[in-house]
Amino acid sequence: MRHPATLREDGTAIFRAALEAVDPAAAIRRHLKREGDRLRVGDRSYDLARLRRVLVVGAGKAGAPMAAAVEEVLGDRITTGVVAVKVGHGGPTRVVRVREAAHPVPDAAGLAAATEVLDLVRGATADDLVIALISGGGSALLPLPVPGITLEEKQQVTKQLLASGATIQEVNAVRKHISAVKGGQLARAAAPARVLTLVLSDIIGDPLDAIASGPTAPDRTTFSQALAILERYGIRESVPPAVRGYLEAGAAGRVPETPKPGEPLFGRVQHHIVANNSQALETAAAAATDRGYRTLILASGIHGEAREVAKVLAALLLEVRATGHPIEPPCCLVAGGETTVIVRGQGKGGRNQEMALAAALHLDGTEGVLFFSAGTDGTDGPTDAAGAFSDGQTVSRGRAVGLEAARHLAENDAYPFFRALSDLIVTGPTRTNVMDVHLLLAGPREPRPA
């Protein structure tokens, strides 16, 4: 056990450790174990000697390093494969083809990649294993409307739903029912092959039916519900006729439902989370312990408005300083999730920078604390930073260079504030995404001189 060095150095090192744990390739290598002819994943194993073919498919920003890591484990046992990744997120692979497509608005390249993926798994037999690599962004990267509906029509209904105030769950319920891939339909297309889905989770609670719209997961929503959602928002008559017609056909039983929980096909599907926010937090906590901090993992499902969430987290840090609750300093409280920013101003920032700025206002004047918040993908809002850190001197340091923290917060303008203070967290793109990590550090009771 080391004695805490400076809080900033420690925060940075702890975050780096968390990032390494959720690196897509490292995560695959940790969870996918080959022992001769046996491939072990979680509590299941696959006899490679009895498999005819191993097909690798997938979609998501982390697709390329995930595919490369699967190749590293399985070597020449991979027959062929194709994964769709975001433009600029390609990477070297040996067998698996990497297709770059647009994100977040799908394009023709994504459509072509989705067709390629679907064609590949449709040819699979009971002797084949399909390994599906799923990560954040996979939904937009694998767009394939059912025949008769164009990509434009699908996008049109998505836009109408969002403009009407539909929740993301409602949007997805509709989209799954006009897709040939989402909502378990990739798993159905792959049947009777076995399917092993490796998931890098970017959603709170790791909901398999929501990450990348759950291409191999059972879907609980129905055609009737999808129609009811259009009805609820008064857009049933204004969506593209092809969309309405298809949903009505589905509700009338003339088109098969998305595969539901309990259907036999899922007996041949294994889902395995290779990395998620919880893993990042566990690793961060271990790294903090290693550096001499008492640690407490608060929650991996932190969400809500960034500046309000920051008030609660700052209150915890102030309590540590004041009373030693919930844990005695020196300590590191660890939390994760994904907050939201309600845009009020014209400034530049991201949810993590906004949290750090809001926390600064509440920590103002407190000695020996650090608030550290960053996105594991290395990108916080439309900035080149992953996040920012703040402490009890942030407000006065800003004032000393003519920047008023409260005003920058009011303008959603955290980026220039932290840039001026050199308090941005910059990692560059990490090629992973398990949402955000928040570290609340408190030094020993008697702060040592800086």
Add this chain to the structure above:
Amino acid sequence: MRHPATLREDGTAIFRAALEAVDPAAAIRRHLKREGDRLRVGDRSYDLARLRRVLVVGAGKAGAPMAAAVEEVLGDRITTGVVAVKVGHGGPTRVVRVREAAHPVPDAAGLAAATEVLDLVRGATADDLVIALISGGGSALLPLPVPGITLEEKQQVTKQLLASGATIQEVNAVRKHISAVKGGQLARAAAPARVLTLVLSDIIGDPLDAIASGPTAPDRTTFSQALAILERYGIRESVPPAVRGYLEAGAAGRVPETPKPGEPLFGRVQHHIVANNSQALETAAAAATDRGYRTLILASGIHGEAREVAKVLAALLLEVRATGHPIEPPCCLVAGGETTVIVRGQGKGGRNQEMALAAALHLDGTEGVLFFSAGTDGTDGPTDAAGAFSDGQTVSRGRAVGLEAARHLAENDAYPFFRALSDLIVTGPTRTNVMDVHLLLAGPREPRPA
């Protein structure tokens, strides 16, 4: 150690224990110890035999029970006294006169009580002890503008400041500088007597200069700052001329400043917090331990928008259920403070009920958890409830009686929702106020049948 009974019974019992700990009379009795001729409070003691007179003054909603408890401890050693309380908050005392006045908008009765208090302490000598009893609401209950400014003029500038968007700190900086009592001026008036101020804190962090506007606490703000605040909000020319004139006279040094930190007079003043939110939380945690729960005090300074804060607290409870972080169930996480509600709808509710309703939406479907939130004063918003509790079945139980939780939250209409479910927490007025208590309970890992 008892095994947890039902979560609701336990939550209620834990809250009751917390309330008992912060009962004003109980708090006074716990902190004010008489041993023969010695009166001990914290680390100081007073020799009653050498004191000529003991004068009791005070202001705040808890004034009556605080005065009665001081009488109980000091008996006939009290010479005389007067405390101002909110209309309807009077109670039996033997020597100390209880004056009821209007709250939150001050009235002539408050003005008369403040004059009485000031006259009493002005006559005190170096051989006297002034015991000041301060609790929430004391600022409005002890209104005494400096000579030349009327109560109406003081209220006028307060209104103008609030309408301009001034913070409560800014409003108080101005008000202290046109008051004869606030900002340490009661202590100055009492000099050379010794002053013992007993405080029941209703503000996060127990800031002595803010609770009841700090009548016996040093004031860091100045006349110049008060003028600058009027300037900042563009109302320097529109406030009543008497107010502007007095502040200008003060800034020019023609009127004495409020007493500042380090002034000798404060060497004879002792402040002692007899009850605060932290005490409520410590007692709640002890009661929870006693009932078989692992406990963790999160923070006593929880603030922010009620529904957003609820998301963070609900995330903690979900994490307990999912991973055993931050503490293994059965457990009780304890937090406190005071959240705010941004009124969007036309409904009826309070901040605690709103938190419980927001939490219900996030806990929906989870077994074996309880979210309990209530105000220690027994009053949550304009309702007859102190708060409400919710759990993973609240949303569906509401639906079963035709109430949609999300709609009630959107309308700030938590009260009818919880009333219909019999899930309101009702204590009646408690005559104390140390803000709110939030309890997050999780039963054992294998929930027993109800």
